[in-house]
Amino acid sequence: LNIELDHKVTKLVAKNKHLKQTYKQLYDSIKSSRVRSKEQCDDLINKVNIKSTEVSNLNASLQEQVLVITALKEQLNKLKGKAVLTEAVSLNPIDPDLLKVDVAPLVPKLRKNRTTHTDYIRHTQYEAAKLREIIESERLLSPLNTSLDYACKYSGGFKSC
Template structure:
């Protein structure tokens, strides 16, 4: 009986070890699958970041070009408004002087002019002619300045745009090289992950086969244990029967002795 109990304890210990090994193999398989999922998601996120970076470079180039054109246009427009205001002021003064001169002519036709009035009239005419000349010169200067400024601004703008385009070309080339490097890296990672997933699948299949074998072994052990329990029960019943017979024999011997 003690031997049977020892075998039962040993069998239970072996079953517990098998169950622990089964849990460990299952946990290992889950860990490998989780790592594969995380690495695959990280690759997707990095690919999206590269595409967003290329889109940002294109948008930045367009915005810088529009900003330079707008700044040059605003500067030229401001200078043009200043010169236009000055010309309008001179034209207004010229019109006032013309009205004064015409009024003096009308008044001189009504009354004979004096020497002082004639001198003043001639002086006003000279001033009007001088201001007309100044106005014409200012208009020509305005046109010349406007054309020169526009040409210089356009040339400078073209140079800045060409410089900016060269810088952007270098950046795009650099980003394209980095993108190609990232693609190669991700391809290598993908191939590595693919091979590791195949290996992991093989390991998982192997682990599942081991677990199935362990399960069969546990089932066999349970059946063996059940048989041993039945044997132990039968032995106990036999021992009980022998004890009853021994007791009955001893009682019969005592009764015959008394007789």
């Protein structure tokens, strides 16, 4: 019975020794991989910090360039003779009913009728004159509106344009 117990104890001691050795190997490998992981994390953190610094430097440079471009645009506009508009221009709303042009199409059988055609042309000229008046009055109210300049230029007949 003692021999059996000695044999079992010897086996258990050997198994315990083997388990301790395996545990030590696993612990060492975990420790070394932890050290490597920590080094990699530190390296990545340093790279992120460097990139962050580069990005902030680029943003500052971009901001400076935007300011320079804005100043150059203002100088260019002054050289062209255009005043730089710094305040918002309030636009006077135009009544949509005033802009409606009543151009009724002619019935096909009346197209050859000379008087009808003449009346149609007079009516169209009257509507065009009404539009010119609207454009001219709006242009006097807001002289910096470029679309009104365009409309004034191509509508014709303005002495003030």
